[in-house]
Amino acid sequence: MSAPSGGLPPCSSGVVGMCHRGRLESTRHLLQARHPCRHRDSDRPPARPRLAFRMRGGSATDQPVRAAFLLAVVSLVGLRSPAAVVAQAPPGGDASRVYGSTAPAVFLIEVRNTAGEPVGIGSGFLIEGGRIVTNAHVVEPGRPHLRTGVVALPLSVERIDHAVDLAVLRSDAPIEAPPLQLAVAEPEIGTKVFVLGNPHGLERTISEGILSGRRRLSGRELLQMTAPISPGSSGGPVVDAAGRVVGITVGSFTEGQSLNFAIPVSELRRLLRSAERTDFATALARARSLTEAPPHYTDTLAWNRQREAIRQALDQAETLASNGADYLALASVAKKALEFERSIRFAQAALRSGVADPDSARILMVDAWLIFVLLPDSSQTRDVLMRYLAVVDTLIANKPARVRSHIFRAHVLAQLPGRAREALAAARRAVELAGKDDEETGYAWSTLHLLASEVGTDGDDDDAFEGMVRSGHARAWDWRSHATHLDRREQWAEAARAYLEAHRLSDGRDPDDVCNAGAAFWKGDMQDEALKAFRACVEGYALAQDVDTASLAYAHRAIASILESRGVYASAESHARQALTLNPNDEWAALALAKALLGLERYSEAARVAEEAIRLSDGRYASMHFAAGSAYFELGDWSRCERAFRKAAELAPSETAAPYNAALCLARQGYYRDAARWMEEVLARDPAHPRRVDIQRMIRQWRGW
Structure with missing residues (x-):
C-alpha cells in the first residue's frame, strides 16, 4: 500500500467493537x-x-x-320469545x-x-x-x-x-x-x-x-x-x-x-x-379428579379447558363448604392444582372457621405465598410482606423444625429494607435443619446461595456456594447460577470454569453452558480457551435436537473474530457468514466478515459488508466506520475514506488511528490544511504519540502548501 509523499501508511484501528379450535377430549x-x-x-x-x-x-x-348489540336491562324486563318464526316453519304435518x-x-x-x-x-x-x-x-x-x-x-x-x-x-x-x-x-x-x-x-x-x-x-x-x-x-x-x-x-x-x-x-x-344431590364430598372429589391427569403443557387448548374446569369445580365446592375442615381440604386441592390464589383464600377461610390443626392452614398459605414472593410485583407492599412474616413466625414458633417455613421467611426478609442479614440467617437456619434430606438440603442451600448474591456481599455469595459444594449438594443448576454471579462481578476465568462444571454435571446436554464459558473466556482475553469452548459449543449444537440459534450465532461470530485477529482469514470468513445466516441482523458478525474480507484483500466486498454493519447498528460504533474507511483507502476512494474515518474519530474521541487516517485521505485529495488539522487532533489526543516527529513534519509541510 503506497503512502502519499511525505506521509505514512494508515494506522491499524485501536478501536475494538465488542461487544377451529383444538381436538375435543x-x-x-x-x-x-x-x-x-x-x-x-x-x-x-x-x-x-x-x-x-x-x-x-x-x-x-x-x-x-x-x-x-343491545344489552338487556335484565333486572327490569324479562326476555320474551317470539311466538313463531313463520319463514322457517314447515308447511303442515x-x-x-x-x-x-x-x-x-x-x-x-x-x-x-x-x-x-x-x-x-x-x-x-x-x-x-x-x-x-x-x-x-x-x-x-x-x-x-x-x-x-x-x-x-x-x-x-x-x-x-x-x-x-x-x-x-x-x-x-x-x-x-x-x-x-x-x-x-x-x-x-x-x-x-x-x-x-x-x-x-x-x-x-x-x-x-x-x-x-x-x-x-x-x-x-x-x-x-x-x-x-x-x-x-x-x-x-x-x-x-x-x-x-x-x-x-x-x-x-x-x-x-x-x-x-x-x-x-x-x-x-x-x-x-x-346437580340436585351434590354434596361437598362429591364436589371435592370431582375437583381432585380433575387435577390427577393434566394434559401435556404444549396442548394449550386442552390445558386452558382443564384449568377452567378445575376453577369451576373448586368454586362449586366452595359454595358447599360448611366448616374449617372443608375449606382446608379445598385449599389442599387448590394447591395441587396450582391455583395458588384460591388455595390462600380457602386456607384463610379455614382459619376463620376453625380447624383442629391451624398450622396446616398456615402451611398451605405459606407455600402458596412463596410463589408471589419469588415473583414479586407491585402488590407485594411492605404491609403485605409484614403480614406474611407474622403468619410464618407463628408457624415457626409452633413447628420450628419445618425447613420450608425458614426458607419462606428468608425470602420475605430479603425483600424488606434493612433486613438482609436476618434473611441470610434464616436461610442458614434452613440449611442446618435440613439435615440428611437431600431434596430439602439442596433447596435450602440454593436459597442461601441465591439470597447471598442478591442481598449479601460477594464474600457471602462465595461462602454460600463453597459450602454447598463441600456438602455435595451443588447441582448443575447451582454451578450455572454461580457462574452468572461471577460473570456480573467480571471474574471471567472463574465464571467460565463454573459454566464448564455445569456442563459436565449435566452430562453435556446443554451446549449453551460451553457457549457461556467461551464468552467469559473471550471477555477475559483468554483467546485459546475461548476458541476451544466456542468450537465445543458449535459441535454440541450440531448434535442437539433443540438449537438456540442466538447462542450458536454468537459462537460462530466469536470464532470469526478470534481467527481474523490471528490472520486466519478464510476460516474467519466462513464462521462470520454462518453467524449471519443464523442472525442476519447481527452487526458484529457483519463487522467480523468485513475484517476477514479486508484480510483476504477483497476490498469491494469488505466495503459493502462494513456499510451493512453500519446500517444494522444505526452507525453507533467507531470500529464499523473504521473498517469501511480501511476498505475505501485500499480502493482509493478518498472521499468515502475520509468520511468513514472522520465519523470513527468522532465516535471514539480518545483514539488516534481514525484521525490519522482521515488526514491521509484528505491529503490524497489535496486538502492539505484540513489534513493538517486532523494531524494536530492526533497530537492533541496523544501528545506522546510514537510517530510524533513524523506527524509534526507533515503538519509543517502541509501548512506550507
Whole structure:
C-alpha cells in the first residue's frame, strides 16, 4: 500500500467493537373439533386424514354483524320469545305441529370473548327451572349470551360436564317461553325425530329424520340419527313427535351421509340429578379428579379447558363448604392444582372457621405465598410482606423444625429494607435443619446461595456456594447460577470454569453452558480457551435436537473474530457468514466478515459488508466506520475514506488511528490544511504519540502548501 509523499501508511484501528379450535377430549378423541360455534380456522389444527367426527357449529363471522348489540336491562324486563318464526316453519304435518310447540323454547347461544366480541354461536333450549341446556364445547371459548333480535342476555354456567359434553346455563332475568319436557325413555330405533337449532345462525330451523342407531364411541353413548344438522346446530334439542326431548345435538361424521349424532336425554337427566344431590364430598372429589391427569403443557387448548374446569369445580365446592375442615381440604386441592390464589383464600377461610390443626392452614398459605414472593410485583407492599412474616413466625414458633417455613421467611426478609442479614440467617437456619434430606438440603442451600448474591456481599455469595459444594449438594443448576454471579462481578476465568462444571454435571446436554464459558473466556482475553469452548459449543449444537440459534450465532461470530485477529482469514470468513445466516441482523458478525474480507484483500466486498454493519447498528460504533474507511483507502476512494474515518474519530474521541487516517485521505485529495488539522487532533489526543516527529513534519509541510 503506497503512502502519499511525505506521509505514512494508515494506522491499524485501536478501536475494538465488542461487544377451529383444538381436538375435543373424551369422546372427541375420535372427533375433529369443528364445533357448533366454529371458531376461527386459525385456531384449529389440520383435520386428521382418517375418519373424523365433525362437531357442528358456526363462526360468529358466518353471519352479518349487526350494527349494535343491545344489552338487556335484565333486572327490569324479562326476555320474551317470539311466538313463531313463520319463514322457517314447515308447511303442515308432524313437523309443523312439533315446530309450533317447541320452537319458542329454542335459542341462539352467542359466545363472546373478554373484549365482548362474538367468537362463536350454537344452540340451546329452555327446560324447567328457567335453565338452558347446550353443549359444553359451545360455551368453552368465552361468556355465553342468549341472543334474540338485538338483545344479548348474559348467561352463567350453572353446571358443566366436559366428559359428556353438556352444560346447564342460567339467566338472571326470567325467560318467558314454555320449557321443553324431557322424555322419560329413549325412543326405539326407527322412530321419527326432529332437530331444532340455529345452523349457520339461521334461527329456529327444524329438520326431520329417524333414530337410526345407538353407538358407543370412545366410551360414550350416542344416538345416531338421519335428521340433517349443520354448524350452529350443536346444543339444540332432538325431540320426538310429541315434542319431548330425546337427545341433544352434538355432531356428525365428516365422511358419509346422514351420520349425525346426539347425546341421549338420559345423560342430561343424570347431570340434572347430580346437580340436585351434590354434596361437598362429591364436589371435592370431582375437583381432585380433575387435577390427577393434566394434559401435556404444549396442548394449550386442552390445558386452558382443564384449568377452567378445575376453577369451576373448586368454586362449586366452595359454595358447599360448611366448616374449617372443608375449606382446608379445598385449599389442599387448590394447591395441587396450582391455583395458588384460591388455595390462600380457602386456607384463610379455614382459619376463620376453625380447624383442629391451624398450622396446616398456615402451611398451605405459606407455600402458596412463596410463589408471589419469588415473583414479586407491585402488590407485594411492605404491609403485605409484614403480614406474611407474622403468619410464618407463628408457624415457626409452633413447628420450628419445618425447613420450608425458614426458607419462606428468608425470602420475605430479603425483600424488606434493612433486613438482609436476618434473611441470610434464616436461610442458614434452613440449611442446618435440613439435615440428611437431600431434596430439602439442596433447596435450602440454593436459597442461601441465591439470597447471598442478591442481598449479601460477594464474600457471602462465595461462602454460600463453597459450602454447598463441600456438602455435595451443588447441582448443575447451582454451578450455572454461580457462574452468572461471577460473570456480573467480571471474574471471567472463574465464571467460565463454573459454566464448564455445569456442563459436565449435566452430562453435556446443554451446549449453551460451553457457549457461556467461551464468552467469559473471550471477555477475559483468554483467546485459546475461548476458541476451544466456542468450537465445543458449535459441535454440541450440531448434535442437539433443540438449537438456540442466538447462542450458536454468537459462537460462530466469536470464532470469526478470534481467527481474523490471528490472520486466519478464510476460516474467519466462513464462521462470520454462518453467524449471519443464523442472525442476519447481527452487526458484529457483519463487522467480523468485513475484517476477514479486508484480510483476504477483497476490498469491494469488505466495503459493502462494513456499510451493512453500519446500517444494522444505526452507525453507533467507531470500529464499523473504521473498517469501511480501511476498505475505501485500499480502493482509493478518498472521499468515502475520509468520511468513514472522520465519523470513527468522532465516535471514539480518545483514539488516534481514525484521525490519522482521515488526514491521509484528505491529503490524497489535496486538502492539505484540513489534513493538517486532523494531524494536530492526533497530537492533541496523544501528545506522546510514537510517530510524533513524523506527524509534526507533515503538519509543517502541509501548512506550507
